[in-house]
Amino acid sequence: MKRILLVHPPVSKPSESPAGLARLAGALKAGGAQFRVIDANMEGLRFLLDDCTEPTDTWTRRACRRINENLAVLQRRETYRNRGRYIQAVTEINRVLAHRSGPYRSNVSLNNFTHDELSPVKSRDLLRAAQTPQDNVFYPYFRSRLAEVLGEYAPDVVGFSLTFLSQALTTMAMVGFLKEQAPEVRIVLGGGLVTSWIRGPAWRNPFSGLVDDLVAGPGENALLTLAGLGGAGGHFLPDYEPFRDYPYLSPRPVLPYSASSGCYWGKCSFCPEQAEANPYLGLPAERAVHDMEELARAEPSGLIHVCDNAMSPSLLKVMAQGGPRIPWYGFARISPALADPGFCSDLKSSGCVMLKLGIESGDQRVLDELGKGIQLHESAQVLKIVKSSGIATYVYLLFGTPPEDEAAAKKTLEFIGQNRDYVDFLNLSIFNLPKGSPDAAGLDTYDFSQGDLSLYQGFVHPRGWDRRRVRRFLDKEFKRDDAIARIVRRDPPSFTSNHAPFFTSGVW
Numbered sequence: 001m002k003r004i005l006l007v008h009p010p011v012s013k014p015s016e017s018p019a020g021l022a023r024l025a026g027a028l029k030a031g032g033a034q035f036r037v038i039d040a041n042m043e044g045l046r047f048l049l050d051d052c053t054e055p056t057d058t059w060t061r062r063a064c065r066r067i068n069e070n071l072a073v074l075q076r077r078e079t080y081r082n083r084g085r086y087i088q089a090v091t092e093i094n095r096v097l098a099h100r101s102g103p104y105r106s107n108v109s110l111n112n113f114t115h116d117e118l119s120p121v122k123s124r125d126l127l128r129a130a131q132t133p134q135d136n137v138f139y140p141y142f143r144s145r146l147a148e149v150l151g152e153y154a155p156d157v158v159g160f161s162l163t164f165l166s167q168a169l170t171t172m173a174m175v176g177f178l179k180e181q182a183p184e185v186r187i188v189l190g191g192g193l194v195t196s197w198i199r200g201p202a203w204r205n206p207f208s209g210l211v212d213d214l215v216a217g218p219g220e221n222a223l224l225t226l227a228g229l230g231g232a233g234g235h236f237l238p239d240y241e242p243f244r245d246y247p248y249l250s251p252r253p254v255l256p257y258s259a260s261s262g263c264y265w266g267k268c269s270f271c272p273e274q275a276e277a278n279p280y281l282g283l284p285a286e287r288a289v290h291d292m293e294e295l296a297r298a299e300p301s302g303l304i305h306v307c308d309n310a311m312s313p314s315l316l317k318v319m320a321q322g323g324p325r326i327p328w329y330g331f332a333r334i335s336p337a338l339a340d341p342g343f344c345s346d347l348k349s350s351g352c353v354m355l356k357l358g359i360e361s362g363d364q365r366v367l368d369e370l371g372k373g374i375q376l377h378e379s380a381q382v383l384k385i386v387k388s389s390g391i392a393t394y395v396y397l398l399f400g401t402p403p404e405d406e407a408a409a410k411k412t413l414e415f416i417g418q419n420r421d422y423v424d425f426l427n428l429s430i431f432n433l434p435k436g437s438p439d440a441a442g443l444d445t446y447d448f449s450q451g452d453l454s455l456y457q458g459f460v461h462p463r464g465w466d467r468r469r470v471r472r473f474l475d476k477e478f479k480r481d482d483a484i485a486r487i488v489r490r491d492p493p494s495f496t497s498n499h500a501p502f503f504t505s506g507v508w
């Protein structure tokens with residue numbers, strides 16, 4: 001049997017165990033595989049934070065002095081009743097990360113990693129990161145950590161879970177280091193970002209010779225096969241055991257859980273899920289709820305983070321009939337069921353503390369042209385009923401889509417203004433056109449970056465409502481509205497929706 005090592009590379013939000021790795025660990029455990037797991041994100045960030053030397057300015061010196069206190073503060077319940085203290089802790093931690101990463105021409109924060117010269121959407125730069133691992137800010141950490149695990153465990157296969165762009169350069173630096181130190185080890189890349197690359201319209205593998213296997217979609221079967229256990233199929237409960245001792249920055253353990261991949265709706269023209277034609281694979285709702293009940297039994301003080309792109313109506317229905325009865329939150333589509341006070345009250349009793357809702361626009365024409373499949377009057381009703389049932393609302397808006405113009409954006413402002421009492425948190429995004437999306441066919445498009453791995457492309461807005469005008473509208477008009485500004489300010493910096501539930505009363 002092959003020995004497997006799974007790695008979650010930096011940088012992503014260090015608030016909870018990595019969902020992808022917990023799923024893979026569950027599959028390997030159930031299959032009886034020999035494996036180890038490293039959350040290199042949590043370890044790497046701690047490595048940077050624990051060694052804060054020679055700051056020259058007063059602010060950074062103070063941030064370094066208080067680093068342990070600030071990390072502890074984010075793990076305390078009381079902090080989430082004191083927004084000022086929370087913001088101070090996040091800002092000071094980010095200050096230390098910026099101080100530590102600056103000399104490497106990088107900027108690391110609690111939710112991002114950028115490099116002054118290298119781009120994660122250019123394969124040339126990713127290959128350069130692999131050729132020069134010593135230039136990466138996390139090198140002093142992963143050099144000794146990987147050397148240690150190569151020495152004492154000697155894995156046959158190392159799998160990297162690459163979900164976010166902010167992980168890509170460091171993933172490749174770690175891959176390059178491993179290739180140098182242990183060329184016989186088989187290297188596998190999987191995760192959300194890898195899936196998007198492979199399913200993109202012009203994919204060609206730039207990593208051959210460096211990466212042995214690239215896996216699109218759920219990686220459980222591929223990994224079981226590599227472990228020498230055959231693609232056993234079936235369903236596996238995520239395993240959080242390997243992550244139990246990591247000091248995640250949350251006031252209670254967060255248990256990420258996916259009942260599906262893809263999206264049961266799958267018709268929104270702006271959505272990468274559609275552009276990538278990701279198939280919808282969902283567990284039977286009863287099975288998913290049973291899983292969550294088991295997780296709740298094992299971790300009664302936990303918060304379940306349902307990671308589905310959109311919880312299916314059947315899953316919500318079975319949740320409402322009982323559910324895990326520990327706090328949970330997730331993404332749901334606007335639907336008639338959520339406009340029913342009895343149903344929402346049952347969801348609340350099941351443990352639901354927050355729903356993430358994609359309202360996108362306050363203009364029905366825009367919603368229709370985007371294929372969103374929701375009615376504005378129903379969205380208003382859902383916000384009101386969900387909020388009145390004691391469930392917090394985290395609303396997503398999308399500006400600058402092809403059918404939107406300034407008048408439509410103003411209707412969104414008006415809609416949120418009218419419903420401000422029912423919106424707890426707001427996430428504002430500017431539209432990116434996914435390569436290969438159905439919208440791209442009818443638009444005048446161009447490449448806005450030279451990144452061969454970029455998932456998006458530029459386009460000439462058919463109504464002249466380009467990114468510059470959208471940004472100006474958001475800054476000068478939308479966020480200037482007092483009520484809206486108050487909601488926007490509530491969004492937790494760096495951690496956003498991952499920490500938002502802790503600011504709601506329902507979770508405690």
Ligand code: SF4
Pocket residue numbers: 263264265266267268271272273274309310333358
């Ligand atoms: S509901 Fe959400 S995940 Fe599903 S297609 Fe629309 S935007 Fe994408």
